[in-house]
Amino acid sequence: ILNVEQSPQSLHVQEGDSTNFTCSFPSSNFYALHWYRWETAKSPEALFVMTLNGDEKKKGRISATLNTKEGYSYLYIKGSQPEDSATYLCAFPKAGTALIFGKGTTLSVSS
Amino acid sequence: DAGVIQSPRHEVTEMGQEVTLRCKPISGHDYLFWYRQTMMRGLELLIYFNNNVPIDDSGMPEDRFSAKMPNASFSTLKIQPSEPRDSAVYFCASSLWDTPGNYGYTFGSGTRLTVV
Numbered sequence: 614i615l616n617v618e619q620s621p622q623s624l625h626v627q628e629g630d631s632t633n634f635t636c637s638f639p640s641s642n643f644y645a646l647h648w649y650r651w652e653t654a655k656s657p658e659a660l661f662v663m664t665l666n667g668d669e670k671k672k673g674r675i676s677a678t679l680n681t682k683e684g685y686s687y688l689y690i691k692g693s694q695p696e697d698s699a700t701y702l703c704a705f706p707k708a709g710t711a712l713i714f715g716k717g718t719t720l721s722v723s724s
Numbered sequence: 725d726a727g728v729i730q731s732p733r734h735e736v737t738e739m740g741q742e743v744t745l746r747c748k749p750i751s752g753h754d755y756l757f758w759y760r761q762t763m764m765r766g767l768e769l770l771i772y773f774n775n776n777v778p779i780d781d782s783g784m785p786e787d788r789f790s791a792k793m794p795n796a797s798f799s800t801l802k803i804q805p806s807e808p809r810d811s812a813v814y815f816c817a818s819s820l821w822d823t824p825g826n827y828g829y830t831f832g833s834g835t836r837l838t839v840v
Binding site (some may be wrong): 645647649655656657658659662664702707708710713714715717 | 755757759766767769772774779780815821826827828829830831832833834
């Protein structure tokens with residue numbers, strides 16, 4: 614059984630705080646690790662696709678790191694803004710193709 | 725490209741009725757996925773297709789669920805007969821794929837199904 618675990622389940626921060634979340638995945642037969650951002654009443658949007666151990670990706674104030682040997686990835690948000698409020702999903706390909714999603718970390722940023 | 729297009733956006737139906745959800749993937753994407761989103765289980769993979777061929781339907785919950793992809797630009801997910809526990813948001817997504825998997829998925833807007 615393929616399990617993708619995310620923590621924490623939810624997080625409340627103040628505007629300007631920096632924060633990070635964790636995604637754990639099976640370290641064997643690694644293909645790729647995806648991060649998605651899912652705003653309320655919208656559909657998930659791809660943030661990063663990471664494929665190499667030690668990979669680090671960045672998009673604006675959001676960045677992610679990958680450790681395939683120990684099976685985890687971190688997503689960081691620097692200086693959180695209210696518009697960062699969303700659920701952040703990580704996903705791992707089952708048999709190298711179909712993504713299995715974690716249940717996500719829901720971030721709420723108060724102004 | 726208009727993205728992945730799903731219809732209808734909302735569907736309310738009575739228990740026992742047949743429901744058909746529709747999806748048009750992005751042109752040129754050779755993979756199509758159906759997911760169901762519920763509070764309890766999050767985003768669950770139901771079935772996926774590669775070049776219109778079903779590859780893995782192990783996530784389809786029961787025989788009441790079926791999916792088809794008659795051509796590269798259209799897929800349906802059918803529930804017959806529908807039950808209240810089928811109420812959820814159903815997402816379609818499409819993608820290119822390579823090894824090791826450099827492409828993200830593009831999701832449709834989802835169909836919110838309510839079975840009363």
